[in-house]
Amino acid sequence: MSASTKNLFDKVWDLHSVGTLPSGQTQLIIGLHLIHEVTSPQAFDMLRERNLKVKFPSRTVATVDHIIPTDNQLRPFQDSLAEEMMSAIEKNCREFGVTLLDLKDNRQGIVHIVGPEQGLTQPGMTIACGDSHTSTHGAFGSIAFGIGTSQVAYVLATQTLAMNKPKVRRIEVNGQLGKGVYAKDVVLHIIRKLGVKGGIGHAYEFAGDVFDRMTMEERMTVCNMSIEGGARCGYVNPDQTTVDYIKGRPFAPKGADFDKAAAWWLSLASPKGARYDDVVKYDAKDIEPTVTWGINPGQSVGIGESIPQVATFDAEDQAGAQEALDFMELKAGQSLDGLKIDVAFIGSCTNGRISDLREAARIVQGKHVKPGIKALVVPGSQQVREQAMQEGLDKIFESAGFEWRGAGCSMCLAMNPDKLKGREICASSSNRNFKGRQGSPTGRTLLMSPAMVAAAAVSGCVTDVRQLA
Known part of the structure; x- marks a missing residue:
């Protein structure tokens, strides 16, 4: 495929490809690995059993979200299993040198909200997390995958992931959304039309002037639910809205490094004439709450x-x-x-x-x-x-x-x-x-x-x- 016809997904995939495995899968370098308290305990135990370390602790960030009470957060938690999971991730992060955003850290929160707001999520990245809604991060022009517990262990140990390359479907929504119609309505409409199995074997590229006008938070809502349509991931091409959102965040590049990074991020966007396996189009006026x-x-x-x-x-x-x-x-x-x-x-x-x-x-x-x-x-x-x-x-x-x-x-x-x-x-x-x-x-x-x-x-x-x- 020529460089002029590569869409963003192809570009990022190729940049992170280590090689082709005997299984036919691609071994991908994972730029950012996010973990939480539910799918990580068994993964860390698998590392201990094999006497392995976390390959790149600086590229792994943990938070706690799934089992956290939202009312009474005093420790120990009333739910003994929740307390056990909380204690496990605290112990594992200390032992393996992984940064943990716990309840005492004002950066704590749901993993797919914390990553973007801290500037950890950036265009052109490969991102993995033991949670199906990792697709959220695709709003930034990254390709982000939810993975299982055994894969969490694999990424911790090798910073790579073995994957089959999906096809790419471009989903265009053009026109003007009506009053009271939000990003959630747009993505529910798409899933209804294509079906919950419609995206199997595909990455979804969300495009068109409706997505161009969306804020980053709205784009995150759409990409978050791409997995509900069966897609392996979903993404939006980076633009000035993306750059402006990231600038100044704690983990974002600074000064001249930011300007250099921003230029590269914008260059990743799918060009006119990019190749897709499929294209579907919807009219914004057909979407209601x-x-x-x-x-x-x-x-x-x-x-x-x-x-x-x-x-x-x-x-x-x-x-x-x-x-x-x-x-x-x-x-x-x-x-x-x-x-x-x-x-x-x-x-x-x-x-x-x-x-x-x-x-x-x-x-x-x-x-x-x-x-x-x-x-x-x-x-x-x-x-x-x-x-x-x-x-x-x-x-x-x-x-x-x-x-x-x-x-x-x-x-x-x-x-x-x-x-x-x-x-x-x-x-x-x-x-x-x-x-x-x-x-x-x-x-x-x-x-x-x-x-x-x-x-x-x-x-x-x-x-x-x-x-x-």
């Missing part, structure tokens, strides 16, 4: 639409659609507008950033959570929390009847005390609506933007945010 009705992120509708008839799905998807309707106690042809909720959750690596909290606060200001609704706001990092408090967002939320919590993953996956109970229905700004995802095997999750969650909290039911904005 979107809500999931089922048990995977592809089962969604615009707030003005009704749940589709099962017969309209492809034959192989019809059983899954019926299963979702039965589990959610919904019917084909039903509108989600007005569906009562029990819990409202604003947070997660998808939508726990300062811009998400600002939008939600704008919706709830001067209003109050409907009686009987449990409503939580969980900042994605200690720094997001601190900034929100400086802006008075915590007071707005608390006055409206929300619980204002510490930083962590919280109710996104409920590996902590924040869980649904029984058949509760949760309006959630997180990324997955699988059965049992939020802590109750029978709990029900409706994915939507933080603004839509805020609207649902004060209305007591799923509500078109455009009616409140």
Whole structure:
């Protein structure tokens, strides 16, 4: 392939390729390895068993997020397993010389929020983490992969990863988004159209003027959920928005080094005429505030639409659609507008950033959570929390009847005390609506933007945010 037709993915892949393994896979150098308390303990044990060290501790950064309580964070944690995991990562990072952003460090937070806000995430990098939503970092023009525990051990020991090279699909969204339509709606729309398996074997390049106009935080939301469409990763080409976001952050280059790095970052963007395996295009005017009705992120509708008839799905998807309707106690042809909720959750690596909290606060200001609704706001990092408090967002939320919590993953996956109970229905700004995802095997999750969650909290039911904005 000529240099003039290489897209960003091809460029970064080739720059980090060590060689081809006998399996046919490529061995890639990993520029940044992020770890957390859930998928790292077994990986460190694997190193001990083989008497291995961490190859490049300076390229490994740890934080704690999944099991961290967001209410009472006093040690020891009430959950003995959470305390065991916390103690393990503290011990492992001390022993192997890895930087740990723990609860005493004001840089602590969800791993995919901490990396970008610290300037660790930069264009042209390869990034790996034992968490599926590592795709978030692709917003910066890096290629970022979620990996399993055995692969975490492999990266710790060798700073490389063996991978099959995916195809590249360019997804263009052009036009003007309507009022009340956010990045979360855009990516839910894409997943709905392409399907939760549509991206298997692909990297997604998000392009078009809608993504060009997005802030970095909005791009992170989109790339975060590319994995929910089956893609191996997702990315946006770096531009001046990217450069401006990184400048001045703690781990960003300084002075002349930054200028040199910025020029290189911009040169990585896919050129006109770049080669792709597939290109799909969507019109921004077709996207409205979107809500999931089922048990995977592809089962969604615009707030003005009704749940589709099962017969309209492809034959192989019809059983899954019926299963979702039965589990959610919904019917084909039903509108989600007005569906009562029990819990409202604003947070997660998808939508726990300062811009998400600002939008939600704008919706709830001067209003109050409907009686009987449990409503939580969980900042994605200690720094997001601190900034929100400086802006008075915590007071707005608390006055409206929300619980204002510490930083962590919280109710996104409920590996902590924040869980649904029984058949509760949760309006959630997180990324997955699988059965049992939020802590109750029978709990029900409706994915939507933080603004839509805020609207649902004060209305007591799923509500078109455009009616409140």
